[in-house]
Amino acid sequence: xxxxxxxxxxxxxxxxxxxxxxxxxxxxxxxxxxxxxxxxxxxxxxxxxxxxxxxxxxxxxxxxxxxxxxxxxxxxxxxxxxxxxxxxxxxxxxxxxxxxxxxxxxxxxxxxxxxx
Amino acid sequence: xxxxxxxxxxxxxxxxxxxxxxxxxxxxxxxxxxxxxxxxxxxxxxxxxxxxxxxxxxxxxxxxxxxxxxxxxxxxxxxxxxxxxxxxxxxxxxxxxxxxxxxxxxxxxxxxxxx
Numbered sequence: 001x002x003x004x005x006x007x008x009x010x011x012x013x014x015x016x017x018x019x020x021x022x023x024x025x026x027x028x029x030x031x032x033x034x035x036x037x038x039x040x041x042x043x044x045x046x047x048x049x050x051x052x053x054x055x056x057x058x059x060x061x062x063x064x065x066x067x068x069x070x071x072x073x074x075x076x077x078x079x080x081x082x083x084x085x086x087x088x089x090x091x092x093x094x095x096x097x098x099x100x101x102x103x104x105x106x107x108x109x110x111x112x113x114x115x116x
Numbered sequence: 117x118x119x120x121x122x123x124x125x126x127x128x129x130x131x132x133x134x135x136x137x138x139x140x141x142x143x144x145x146x147x148x149x150x151x152x153x154x155x156x157x158x159x160x161x162x163x164x165x166x167x168x169x170x171x172x173x174x175x176x177x178x179x180x181x182x183x184x185x186x187x188x189x190x191x192x193x194x195x196x197x198x199x200x201x202x203x204x205x206x207x208x209x210x211x212x213x214x215x216x217x218x219x220x221x222x223x224x225x226x227x228x229x230x231x
Binding site for chain 2: 001033035041042043044045048090092094096099102103104105106107108109110112
């Protein structure tokens with residue numbers, strides 16, 4: 001399996017500011033995925049980050065609000081820009097790893113963001 | 117349009133009993149079906165996953181049953197324990213090559229196992 005770490009684990013931010021979340025993987029991966037989980041809700045895919053190209057955003061998410069960097073095969077950042085209380089969520093990084101010889105999808109521990 | 121429908125929303129099971137959670141999907145392009153377990157304050161942890169070339173997969177106390185024609189899959193937790201109390205999410209994704217999973221999640225089932 002892939003070992004994924006995220007920083008920060010949690011943060012409380014003021015409205016109008018921005019927060020950059022880091023995701024580090026212990027092995028090289030082609031694609032990294034960013035998900036959002038609003039309080040008590042399910043997970044929603046924000047974007048797919050492929051090293052060396054622009055991230056691909058899902059419907060309802062835009063680059064100006066959630067810029068993503070993918071400088072190498074083990075690292076990515078997601079920035080939540082101009083935050084509002086509606087951005088309070090858990091943000092999760094996800095990558096593919098192998099288990100028992102098959103490819104599976106793994107998640108990091110998440111970054112719990114509260115916007116006041 | 118919700119592409120993965122999960123039920124029930126919550127479930128209470130006695131210790132030692134069987135917990136059953138069901139999911140149904142609409143997109144016939146889906147061919148990877150994982151289940152995740154999430155404890156409060158933690159990220160989702162992969163429990164078990166299945167691909168449509170098999171109808172059942174078992175790992176320890178956890179079993180996935182898959183019905184391709186009905187577009188349904190379910191998670192069975194045998195001998196449920198209080199430590200299994202968590203939220204369970206089913207998910208589905210098409211798969212078109214290494215690293216290309218884009219998961220669509222069900223809304224989750226909160227399982228409580230009572231002693």
